[in-house]
Amino acid sequence: MSATARKTAPMPTDILAAKGGTPLVSLTAYTTPMARMMDDHCDFVLVGDSVGMVLHGLTSTLGVTMEMMILHGQAVARGLQKAMLVIDMPFGSYEESPEQAFRNAARLIRETGAAAVKLEGGVHMADTIAFLVARGVPVMAHVGLTPQAINTLGGYKVQGRADQAEALLADARAVADAGAFSVVLEKVPASLADRITADIAIPTIGIGASAGCDGQILVVDDMLGLFTAFKPKFVKRYAALGEDGEAAIAAYAADVRARSFPAQEHIFADEAPSKGPAS
Numbered sequence: 001m002s003a004t005a006r007k008t009a010p011m012p013t014d015i016l017a018a019k020g021g022t023p024l025v026s027l028t029a030y031t032t033p034m035a036r037m038m039d040d041h042c043d044f045v046l047v048g049d050s051v052g053m054v055l056h057g058l059t060s061t062l063g064v065t066m067e068m069m070i071l072h073g074q075a076v077a078r079g080l081q082k083a084m085l086v087i088d089m090p091f092g093s094y095e096e097s098p099e100q101a102f103r104n105a106a107r108l109i110r111e112t113g114a115a116a117v118k119l120e121g122g123v124h125m126a127d128t129i130a131f132l133v134a135r136g137v138p139v140m141a142h143v144g145l146t147p148q149a150i151n152t153l154g155g156y157k158v159q160g161r162a163d164q165a166e167a168l169l170a171d172a173r174a175v176a177d178a179g180a181f182s183v184v185l186e187k188v189p190a191s192l193a194d195r196i197t198a199d200i201a202i203p204t205i206g207i208g209a210s211a212g213c214d215g216q217i218l219v220v221d222d223m224l225g226l227f228t229a230f231k232p233k234f235v236k237r238y239a240a241l242g243e244d245g246e247a248a249i250a251a252y253a254a255d256v257r258a259r260s261f262p263a264q265e266h267i268f269a270d271e272a273p274s275k276g277p278a279s
């Protein structure tokens, strides 16, 4: 799918139909300007709960609330016309029961205009996914490394190695059978990601998985070099905006201290010029 050629955003059914075709392109976004930058280039944009770590300085995603997701979801929605909007369900908003999940998914969709929600978990979330899908809530699943389970997983480790592989395959099958329209595979061995991609009928979206997945996603601040606290192995930095930004701030600070900013072109005369644009 090419977002540039489209006039309207795809639906979850279009994402599902893209299985096995041109790889799906996606990034996370948390603000309107970022969403505008990626609208022409992404098939879908995820308001990830990574917002807690990337923008709010939290040390995990566990402190992210519904209110944070809604605020950032609304901001991202204002920047998108061609890419589909997906929003993460934050920790504690869906695990208790299918009813709790529906209540919060409906609120996220109603208040942000997202086309779908994403939630973490495999076999144990399958009933909830089926419950949501039956009630009109498209679900993107997320298996492998599920950051909301960091305390039970014991760290941000690769998932599905050796004797864990069959369980991860079972997770992917369970969410596909439950009606998810796609599934994120995070931090799993490439050979297992390829096996899952060949095995299930819904698109796999890789992050630290394999180029053979049906699509890829990255955290935008990681790939732009804006988030520099650490760099996971699976991140490719396409820019160094963090370094460039700090250099620009240092240059501004030096200019201010040297009284070389503001310069003549940045200040106003006593009288407005008689012709030309207002200045």
Ligand code: KIV
Pocket: 028, 046, 047, 048, 049, 050, 051, 088, 142, 184, 207, 217, 218, 219
């Ligand atoms: O929260 C997030 O950004 C995510 C992606 C990394 C898939 O879940």
